[in-house]
Amino acid sequence: MSDRTKFHGLCLEAVDGHEMMPVFDDAPRSVQERLRRSPFNICTQCVINLARDNGYDYERAISYFEDAIRASDQEVREKERVNEEV
Numbered sequence: 001m002s003d004r005t006k007f008h009g010l011c012l013e014a015v016d017g018h019e020m021m022p023v024f025d026d027a028p029r030s031v032q033e034r035l036r037r038s039p040f041n042i043c044t045q046c047v048i049n050l051a052r053d054n055g056y057d058y059e060r061a062i063s064y065f066e067d068a069i070r071a072s073d074q075e076v077r078e079k080e081r082v083n084e085e086v
């Protein structure tokens with residue numbers, strides 16, 4: 001697995017990450033750099049789709065995914081905490 005492959009791990013379409021490699025390679029340099037800085041594996045195609053469908057710029061689209069992942073992680077932790085208390 002190449003270093004770049006890990007940047008394609010999270011995909012709403014749940015496709016294999018390698019299918020998104022050409023999309024990442026074709027994305028604007030600023031998008032590639034922003035995705036590399038993200039603490040999460042966010043799919044390039046999903047970012048592009050979200051930006052296109054909602055009129056977001058790419059920064060906002062990536063931040064949206066990061067916030068959603070953090071919220072989801074928080075929800076999982078809350079459920080685990082509740083389960084441990086039962």
Ligand SMILES: [Zn+2]
Nearest residue numbers: 011012043046
């Ligand atoms: Zn995707």
